[in-house]
Amino acid sequence: MLFVSDNNQEFAALKTRPATMADVGKLAGVSPMTVSRALRPDTSVSTKTREKIEKAAKELGYLIDSNAAGFASRRTGFVAVTIPSINNANFADTLRGLTDGLKQSGLQVLLGYTNYDVAEEERLVEQLLKRRPEAIVVTGGNHTPHCRALLQNAGIPVLEIWDDPADPVDTVIGFSNAGACALIVEHLVAQGHTRIGFLGSDETRDRRGKDRHLGFVEALERHGLVSDRTIFSAIAPSSMREGAACATQLLDRWPDTQAIMCVSDLVAFGAMSQCQRRGLKVPQDIAICGFGAYDLSEFAVPAITTIDVGAGQIGATTAQTVLDRLMGNTPNPSRILLTPKVIVRESSAS
Amino acid sequence: MLFVSDNNQEFAALKTRPATMADVGKLAGVSPMTVSRALRPDTSVSTKTREKIEKAAKELGYLIDSNAAGFASRRTGFVAVTIPSINNANFADTLRGLTDGLKQSGLQVLLGYTNYDVAEEERLVEQLLKRRPEAIVVTGGNHTPHCRALLQNAGIPVLEIWDDPADPVDTVIGFSNAGACALIVEHLVAQGHTRIGFLGSDETRDRRGKDRHLGFVEALERHGLVSDRTIFSAIAPSSMREGAACATQLLDRWPDTQAIMCVSDLVAFGAMSQCQRRGLKVPQDIAICGFGAYDLSEFAVPAITTIDVGAGQIGATTAQTVLDRLMGNTPNPSRILLTPKVIVRESSAS
DNA sequence: AAAAACAACGTTAGCGCTAACGTTAAATTG
DNA sequence: CAATTTAACGTTAGCGCTAACGTTGTTTTT
Incomplete structure (x- = not known):
């Protein structure tokens, strides 16, 4: 000006x-x-x-001056959003679906990232609420008690996404992480594998990763299989580096492992690269599956079997739900669960 | 509340x-x-x-109520930031360095993404300025005339990052994209390669990609080499998919190509995966280089040679510079250029 | 011990805008 | 053609907070 x-x-x-x-x-x-x-x-x-x-x-x-305008009209035009990490293709897709869906309405996203830390989430939610957003979107359904109280008393629509919390604060738009993993196990068992390992990340921080592991264990048990071949990295979220390191540990300890399911495509890629460096052929010697349908797994050689949870769709649906709630169209909290899809690729095909 | x-x-x-x-x-x-x-x-x-x-x-x-507080004190506590894309590990690193660097000061990032479109950048800059940020950070030095005018008349520090514009609006924190590419060419020539190709993206949209190609051409010419082995994808930014498709075109047209330099690591990964599917061994049959030092290129098999531009460092330096400007420590606009570094890996080692 | 300085509050005004309620003239109605 | 409605404005007040300037009682200075 x-x-x-x-x-x-x-x-x-x-x-x-x-x-x-x-x-x-x-x-x-x-x-x-x-x-x-x-x-x-x-x-x-x-x-x-x-x-x-x-x-x-x-x-x-x-x-x-939008701030002054919002101040006078008591409508700030902000929608607060927290995601665990900005450097993650999945959350980026969700964020894009969300911002694109809100663009027409003039609502503006106020973003923060929690770094997979509930204490940081609490700090962030408090900071964001001080801007008096008209709605708040949080990734995940696990919060500190104080954070939960903040959300509950905010007096605005609260949307928990990317999860299926047992006791949601308000509206949920997500999917079952456990259920998605079970689909992969079904696929691997159908391929004839019985000695199946799991590579995960620090479960106290990555709650969604924990749910995925639970789904893995339950699905194996339904088939009467043991689920002890599990390696967790000490950090969350685990990435390519940890995928490679954990794969080494898993193969050293259980050399006869037939298939590995990984908490994310990044871990799967790191694990696969480690297998290849050790001279193992994927999928002939060992099958590998990821989670998240990153571009990476489509273009890796071999291409990696994965789960598409519809990250962009979650964002778009969230935007629409926010708009509905602010228009008063949907007075009651709702629970929208999307259905993840297995994408079978070379890394696990027989 | x-x-x-x-x-x-x-x-x-x-x-x-x-x-x-x-x-x-x-x-x-x-x-x-x-x-x-x-x-x-x-x-x-x-x-x-x-x-x-x-x-x-x-x-x-x-x-x-931070909005009311900012309104009364005439200090909104916002720092506006535009990036081309949220789904990009490099910009994500910069953003993280920036937000982390600003956290202590209480300044809050107000983010928008331009989708590599200067018209969208203009729309976004206008929307962001309406929130009366105390400083604005824009990725890239190429703007529409109106956008440039908006930035110039905003009356706040303007920081152009990730670039080295000839005619900056105010402060610059970046590097020379052309110079970085020249480093890669030097490396490839030193390896004995003379028939070197380039895979790029739509140059009208991706200005930084254009600068990289220019640096490539100039460096080749300094060595008396021809630079016609070039394929551009129609979209920007080009990613793994376009890398694979463009590599196919390049190899079909110039089968005797010895090395390929790519506008980004994603393109390099797509290209390398396509080479491998065609039965070419990397680096024995063909060398491949990327740009950006994504995690991906470290864990790919073979690991990919790339350029590290110091994305996180750009973010951290930007945060510090914003703080300095707002404190009045650095009254004059400055131009801070970082030095990109080549990381030589398996994909181009002899 | 009077003067000056200071700590710890309260009061007043106003940041830039919009909701709500005027006001006026023109357009519409019966 | 008077009565009513409406379009197109202006006026007033206030959103929640802080800057700037009181005011009071206490401490420090010379």
Whole structure:
């Protein structure tokens, strides 16, 4: 915005400030209120006046102060969002679906990342609520007691995504991490594998990873199989580096393992690369499966079997649900569960 | 926050609102101004009074309204940031360095992504400036004329990052994309390669990709080599899929190509996977280099030679520079150029 | 011990905008 | 053609907070 000189003539040269509606109004010969109306759609201003005002606004380089507008109208236009990590293709897809879905409405995403830490989530949720968002979207259904209280008392729609919490705060848009993993186990068992390992990450931090492991264990037990071939990395989320390291541990300890299921595609890729370096052929000597349907697993050689949880769809659905809630269309909290799909690829095909 | 009943007794049950400083003050037996002081550090309030106020605030579940506070103090606490894409490990690293560097100061990042589109950047910059950020960070130095004018007249520090623009708006924190690519060419030439190809993306959209290609061409010419073995994908940014497709085109047209340099690690990975599917051995039959030092290129088999531009460092330096500018320590715009480093790996080793 | 400095509060005003309620003239109605 | 409605504005007040400036009682200075 351009700057107009301050009312205080003495310091006009030194103290400048962005143009206000009053400045625009003065230049256009109307009241500030008319400027306010002219800059919004569906308000009664004559075409002639509106044009005059738009011309004046352009001349001053005026941009409305959304904070002041939100303050006065008690509608900030913010939607707060927390994700565990920004460097994750899955959450990025969700975020894109969400922001794209909100773009038309003028709502703006206020983002923060928790680094897979519930204490950090609490700090973040508090910071975000101070901006008085109109709704808050949190990734995951596991919170500190104080964070839960903050969400419950916020007085705005709360959406927990990427999870299927037993005791949701409000609205849920997610899927069953355990159920998704069971699908992979079914696939591996159908391929004739019985000695199946699991590579995971620090379960106290990565709750979704924990749920995936639980689903793995339960599905194996349904088939009467043992589930002890499990290696967890000490950090969360585990990535390619940990995938490679954990695969080494798993193969050293249980050399006759036939298949490995991994908590994410990144871990799967690291594990597969380690297998290849050890001279194992995938899938002939060992099958490998990931989770998340990253681009990576499609273009790896061999391509990696994975689970597509519909990350972008979660974002789009979340956006629509936020809009519905703010319009008052859906007064009651809802629970929307998407169905993950197995994508069978070379890394586990017989 | 908890809600206190509205002043209007009639609708107390229906109309509720978040607690305000006045509510906290009333409960603690002090004025709202004292509450304001008690909730900030370095303001003169007695320990006893501060404790009383904190107790009252806790009881009411009071969270300060940052928008109102920013409005009154004319310091919103926002730093606006635009990046081309959220689904990109490099920009994610920069963003993390930036947010982490700003965390202590209480400044909050207001993020938007341009989708590699200058028109979208213009729309985004305008939207962000309406929130009256205290500084704005834009990725790249290429803008529409109107966007440039918006940035120039914003009256706040403007930081252009990830680039080395000829005519910067204000402060620059980046590197030379062309110079970084020249380093890779030097490496490939030193390995004895003369027939070197390039895989890029739509140059009208991906300006940094264009600069990388320019650096490639110039470096080849310095060695008296031809630079016609070039394939551009129609979209930007090109990713694994386009890397694979473009590699096919390049190999079909120039089967005797000895080395391929790619505009990013993702393209390099796609290209390498395509080479492997065609039965070519990397690096024996063909060398491949990427750009960006993604985790991917470290764990690929073979590991991929790449350029580390110091994405996280850019973010950290940007945060520090923003803080310096807002403190008034660095009144003059500066130009900070980092030095990209080649990481030689298996994919191009002889 | 009077003067000055300071700590610890309260009061007043206003940040830039919009909701709610005027007001006026023109358009519509019976 | 008077009565009513409506379009197109202006006026007033206030959103929740903080800057700036009181005011009071206590401590420090010379």
